[in-house]
Amino acid sequence: MIPTCAIYNPTAGRGRAARLQEVWQARTPPGTEFRATREPGHAIELATEAVRAGFGRIIAAGGDGTVHEVANGILAAGNPDVRFTTLPVGSMNDYAFTLGLETWWRESRPWDDLQLLRVDVGQVSGAGRQPFFVNSCGLGFNGMVTIESRKIRWLRGIPLYVLAVGKALVRHFATPTLELQIDEQTLHLPTLAMSLGLAQREGGFPLTAAASLDDGLFHYLHVGDIRRWELIRHFPGMLSGHLPTDHLKLRMGQCQTLRVKSQTPLCLHMDGEFFCTPEDGITTFEVKLYPQRLLVEYYPPALYGGAKYATIRERK
Numbered sequence: 187m188i189p190t191c192a193i194y195n196p197t198a199g200r201g202r203a204a205r206l207q208e209v210w211q212a213r214t215p216p217g218t219e220f221r222a223t224r225e226p227g228h229a230i231e232l233a234t235e236a237v238r239a240g241f242g243r244i245i246a247a248g249g250d251g252t253v254h255e256v257a258n259g260i261l262a263a264g265n266p267d268v269r270f271t272t273l274p275v276g277s278m279n280d281y282a283f284t285l286g287l288e289t290w291w292r293e294s295r296p297w298d299d300l301q302l303l304r305v306d307v308g309q310v311s312g313a314g315r316q317p318f319f320v321n322s323c324g325l326g327f328n329g330m331v332t333i334e335s336r337k338i339r340w341l342r343g344i345p346l347y348v349l350a351v352g353k354a355l356v357r358h359f360a361t362p363t364l365e366l367q368i369d370e371q372t373l374h375l376p377t378l379a380m381s382l383g384l385a386q387r388e389g390g391f392p393l394t395a396a397a398s399l400d401d402g403l404f405h406y407l408h409v410g411d412i413r414r415w416e417l418i419r420h421f422p423g424m425l426s427g428h429l430p431t432d433h434l435k436l437r438m439g440q441c442q443t444l445r446v447k448s449q450t451p452l453c454l455h456m457d458g459e460f461f462c463t464p465e466d467g468i469t470t471f472e473v474k475l476y477p478q479r480l481l482v483e484y485y486p487p488a489l490y491g492g493a494k495y496a497t498i499r500e501r502k
Contacts, residue, residue: 188269190218191236193229193256194247195276210247210273215297218245223252233259243269243483249276250321254457257320257480261307269302271483277346281321281457284385284399286488301486304478305399306384310454310461312471319456320480322388323473325446327379327409329453330354331389333463350389355418361411367445368406376411382444382473383407386427386490389458395427395495402477403440410435427495444473 192214194207211220221236223229229246233256236244246256253272260268274282274291282288290299308319324332334357335350361376382404383394397405409417412435420436423429429436446452451464454471462468 187215187217188242189240190215190243190245191232191239191241192218192220192245192247192273193223193232193236193252194220195223195229195249195252210275213273213294214245215243223255227255229255230259230262233257234263235259237263237265237268241268243271245271245273247273247275249274250278250280250458252276253281253321254319254459257307258318261318261480266479267481269481269483271300278387278390278458280387280390281385283387284321284397284490285482286485286490286492287483289488289492290485295485299485300483303400303482303484305480305482306402306475306477307479308382308384308404308456309474309476310456310471311474313462313466313468315461317456317461318476319384321385321457322381322383322394323454323456323461324382324388325380325452325454326377327354327359328381328388329455329460329463330357332455332458332460333453335389351421355414359414362448362450365445365447366408367443368439369441369443375408377408378412378417379407379409380444381407382441384475386495391424392427392491392495393424393429395491398490399482400478402475403442404444404473404475405440406438406444408437410437412436442475446471446473 221232229252233244237260244260246253260270272282272287274288279288309316331350331354334353335346361378363374364377366373366375381388381393383397386392386395386397393407394405448469451467453463454461
C-alpha cells in the first residue's frame with residue numbers, strides 16, 4: 187500500500203470541495219491522511235512536508251489552483267518517484283481533464299484503473315521568482331480573463347469563463363507590441379494574448395488541444411491584433427478546439443523556451459494563478475520547459491479527452 191496524503195482546499199470550486207468532502211474522502215485509498223490548506227501558498231508547504239515525511243502519493247483535491255500549488259511543493263521537495271494525483275472537485279479542473287481524471291471520477295472507477303506517466307513541467311523566471319506550472323500559462327488577455335473570473339462568485343466551470351471573457355472583451359482589449367523570443371527566433375508582434383500549453387485546456391477552452399504531456403514541447407497559440415468581432419467569430423472554435431490554422435493573426439506552434447519583453451507591464455497566469463498583474467510592473471520574464479519532471483497518475487481511456495479531441499491530435 188502506498189502511503190498517501192491528500193491536500194485539499196476547502197474553498198475550491200466556490201466551496202464545492204468542502205460540500206463534497208465526505209464523498210471524495212471516502213473514495214481515497216485506505217489510510218489516506220488529509221491536510222487542509224489555510225491560505226494561498228499553504229498547499230506548497232504541505233506538499234513539500236508530505237514528500238519529505240515519506241508519502242509516496244500526494245493527492246490534490248481541488249481545482250487547478252490547488253493542483254498548481256501541490257505540484258510546486260512536490261517539485262520543490264525533489265523526489266521524482268512521488269506519485270501526483272488530482273481529484274477534480276474545483277471550478278474548472280483543466281489538468282484533471284487532460285489526464286482523464288474527470289471521467290475516472292465521474293464514472294467512480296477504482297484506483298487500480300490508473301496508470302503512471304512522467305510528464306513535462308514549465309517554469310517561469312522573473313522578478314526574483316521561479317515557480318513551476320503543469321497545465322498552461324497565459325499572457326495578456328488570458329490573464330485579464332482570469333482577473334475577471336475571480337470577481338464572479340456565482341458561477342463555476344465553463345459558464346464562469348465565458349462570462350469572464352465577455353467582461354474582458356469590454357475592459358481589457360489591448361494589443362501592445364511585444365518582443366517574443368520563441369526558442370531562437372525573435373519576433374516583434376502586436377499581442378492580444380499568448381498561451382503556452384503542456385495540457386489541452388486553459389480556463390475550459392481547448393486552446394492547445396493537440397498538446398502532449400510528455401513530448402518535451404510547449405504547444406502555443408499567439409493571438410495578434412485582431413478585432414473584437416473577429417475574436418467573437420472564433421469563439422465556437424475556441425470552445426471546440428478547432429481554430430483555423432491559416433489565419434494570419436493566429437499563430438500556432440511548438441517551442442521549449444519563451445522570453446518576453448514589453449514596454450508596458452504584463453499580465454501572466456500559470457494554471458490560473460498569477461505570476462504577475464499589471465500592478466506589479468513586471469515587463470520581462472522567461473519560460474522554460476523541463477521534460478518528464480513529474481510522475482502523475484492518469485486514466486488511459488480518457489487521456490487527452492479520449493475520442494473528443496482525437497481528430498485534432500491526429501493532425502498534429
